Amino acid sequence: xxELRIEKLIAxxxxxxxxxxxxxxxxxxxxxxxxxxASKKKGRSDFHTMKVERVLVPSNSRRERLCRNFPxxxxxxxxxxxxxxxxxxxxxxxxEQFKRVGKIELEDFEIVPSPxxxxxxxKMEYVCHGGKDGLSLGLYRRNSNSPxxxxxxxxxxxxxxxxxxxxxxxxxxxxxxxxxxxxxxxxLKHVILRGNGREIMAILVTKGECLPDENRIxxxxxxxxxxxxxxxxxxxxxxxxxxxxxSRTLFGEGVIDQELSGRKFEIPPVAFFQNNLEVTESIVSHxxxxxxxxxxxxxxxxxSGIGTFSITVGKKMGRVTAVESxxxxxxxxxxxxxxxxxxxxxIVSSDVIxxxxxxxxxxxxxxxDPPRSGVGSEIGLLDKFGASMVFYVSCDPTTLARDxxxxxxxxxxxxxxxxxxxxxxxxxxxxxxxxxKKR
Ligand SMILES: C[S@@+](CC[C@H](N)C(=O)[O-])C[C@H]1O[C@@H](n2cnc3c(N)ncnc32)[C@H](O)[C@@H]1O
Numbered sequence: 559x560x561e562l563r564i565e566k567l568i569a570x571x572x573x574x575x576x577x578x579x580x581x582x583x584x585x586x587x588x589x590x591x592x593x594x595x596a597s598k599k600k601g602r603s604d605f606h607t608m609k610v611e612r613v614l615v616p617s618n619s620r621r622e623r624l625c626r627n628f629p630x631x632x633x634x635x636x637x638x639x640x641x642x643x644x645x646x647x648x649x650x651x652x653x654e655q656f657k658r659v660g661k662i663e664l665e666d667f668e669i670v671p672s673p674x675x676x677x678x679x680x681k682m683e684y685v686c687h688g689g690k691d692g693l694s695l696g697l698y699r700r701n702s703n704s705p706x707x708x709x710x711x712x713x714x715x716x717x718x719x720x721x722x723x724x725x726x727x728x729x730x731x732x733x734x735x736x737x738x739x740x741x742x743x744x745x746l747k748h749v750i751l752r753g754n755g756r757e758i759m760a761i762l763v764t765k766g767e768c769l770p771d772e773n774r775i776x777x778x779x780x781x782x783x784x785x786x787x788x789x790x791x792x793x794x795x796x797x798x799x800x801x802x803x804x805s806r807t808l809f810g811e812g813v814i815d816q817e818l819s820g821r822k823f824e825i826p827p828v829a830f831f832q833n834n835l836e837v838t839e840s841i842v843s844h845x846x847x848x849x850x851x852x853x854x855x856x857x858x859x860x861x862s863g864i865g866t867f868s869i870t871v872g873k874k875m876g877r878v879t880a881v882e883s884x885x886x887x888x889x890x891x892x893x894x895x896x897x898x899x900x901x902x903x904x905i906v907s908s909d910v911i912x913x914x915x916x917x918x919x920x921x922x923x924x925x926x927d928p929p930r931s932g933v934g935s936e937i938g939l940l941d942k943f944g945a946s947m948v949f950y951v952s953c954d955p956t957t958l959a960r961d962x963x964x965x966x967x968x969x970x971x972x973x974x975x976x977x978x979x980x981x982x983x984x985x986x987x988x989x990x991x992x993x994x995k996k997r
Pocket of ligand 1: 830831832860861862863864865866867881882883884887908909910911927928929
């Protein structure tokens with residue numbers, strides 16, 4: 559056991575201190591300025607990972623927890639830190655990753671708070687497990703694959719808690735057994751809720767094709783959970799990804815409606831959609847503001863999902879091309895563009911890198927919003943499109959810093975950086991980097 563003073567919060571949700579032997583320690587908890595007692599978990603030649611056992615001197619920025627499952631549940635990292643401090647440290651994490659990974663010194667930049675600190679998540683993925691009262695729907699324990707209770711969770715939309723416990727009650731009276739990934743026995747892996755504040759789409763994810771007592775579940779959900787407008791069965795044999803596989807609609811439309819920037823969207827069960835609606839609105843407005851007169855008339859929307867940027871930002875453009883590899887999202891993007899009367903969007907169902915290698919046209923503006931892994935070394939291929947503006951939207955400051963450095967090598971200059979707190983109570987943060995090039 560060692561007494562340590564915490565220096566700062568860093569990417570990955572860790573806090574950082576220095577041990578008596580001069581090594582860096584990455585701790586699983588604690589806030590800057592705090593003195594803690596920590597035990598060693600793993601030691602490497604260059605740093606230790608440690609567990610905070612006791613806080614000896616708490617920070618003035620520490621507050622009461624918002625939910626009784628913190629800190630055991632892995633849904634939140636910084637729930638007991640004042641919100642203004644969470645914002646401060648998210649900015650610091652971005653600056654540090656740009657400096658460390660991208661060798662870029664960022665000038666002062668703004669972080670936009672989330673209008674809602676709690677009940678902002680439009681989607682929650684609950685893990686099905688055997689609890690003390692029978693089948694339970696929880697979340698994963700921090701840094702672990704073992705499920706824990708999340709009763710009273712404050713992250714999901716307001717009506718999610720009622721729906722989660724309603725599903726527990728209904729499913730406990732059926733023959734369904736929680737899936738056990740060690741023994742391979744059981745059926746139900748997850749219950750996913752997607753909402754829009756008025757109604758909920760619920761998705762039952764099983765390992766195989768079997769959904770015991772299906773008819774009974776449908777009857778009970780319709781009777782007891784009237785705000786569930788559609789129920790979907792997703793068959794997913796893959797234990798590493800939650801939202802994958804073939805789905806069938808048990809009742810309702812099999813999609814959930816959402817409105818963003820005055821545009822209508824239909825979200826299917828296994829497609830990506832940004833998790834915080836108000837913050838996504840702010841990102842769209844920010845892109846509009848930055849575009850001003852420089853954006854030209856053609857937009858290339860890479861990693862387009864169901865059309866979040868093609869359909870909002872794209873309405874100002876004469877020509878829009880959207881590139882997306884998930885066939886479910888591609889289908890939804892086609893439906894969404896028709897729904898909004900944007901029949902001219904060119905929708906390319908392709909891996910982005912394959913597209914970058916083969917397409918030879920010109921675009922005046924590019925928006926890219928890749929998954930956490932970013933684009934990688936082939937981001938240099940963007941240059942041939944001759945765009946005067948590039949908006950890189952990212953939920954991972956580390957890969958964003960790496961890819962931004964590459965774009966600078968091909969002559970792009972950072973014109974602005976703005977962070978958006980898409981994920982309050984966690985260390986995660988969304989960043990938009992706007993890059994420009996004189997042509
Ligand atoms: C972070 S989401 C962004 C989606 C969309 N821009 C939005 O704001 O809703 C990333 C998207 O990239 C897609 N994707 C992931 N890897 C891809 C690849 N290699 N090529 C094309 N699309 C990919 C995913 O299916 C997902 O829709």
